[in-house]
Amino acid sequence: MVSMKRGREVVARVAVIAALIAALSGCSLIGDALKQKTTPAENREYQRITAQNQHSRWPNMDEITFTQEGSIDGSGTWAANAIVTIDGKDYDRIIGPYSGIGDDIPVPSPGFVGGPLTVHYSDGTSEVIR
Structure with a gap:
């Protein structure tokens, strides 16, 4: 038993x-x-808009390197994995045009005026945004 x-x-x-x-x-x-895939042209535009918006919120960012194309999730929000570089230190983030999560990044001091932002897109191209 x-x-x-x-x-x-x-x-x-x-x-x-x-x-x-x-x-x-x-x-x-x-x-x-x-998840919805985006076309290469849409993806690059999402990455560019995201980089501009992120840099306007954190002008202390020196570089953003997108490590994947990104996609639109079930809620309709686009995001991609990226490495954000500030003062030579890398931070792993998932960023979209209006949000970001991941490693905590340092907040710039009040009145901080940032320089140009180098963006490395997932398609292998780069540009400097001022």
């Missing part, structure tokens, strides 16, 4: 683990399905 009970417990645990794995992998598949 003890071994039957133990066997049921093992089966129940395996079932719970299998359900969790199925649920988690299902969520990632659904999440990927909701």
Whole structure:
């Protein structure tokens, strides 16, 4: 009797683990399905607008390097992974035209006047934004 009970417990645990794995992998598949790819031209324009907006909020940024093309998520918001460089230090961020998350970046002091921003796009091109 003890071994039957133990066997049921093992089966129940395996079932719970299998359900969790199925649920988690299902969520990632659904999440990927909701993402919309952008054309190369749209993507570059999103990256450029994002760089300009980020630099206007944080004029202490020296460089932004987009490490992926980016995509539009299920809520309709575009974002991409990027490395933001400030005073020679790199910060990993996920940035979009109006938002950003990831490593905390230093806030510039009041009245700080920044210089030009070098933007490295995910397509391998670069430009300096003033």
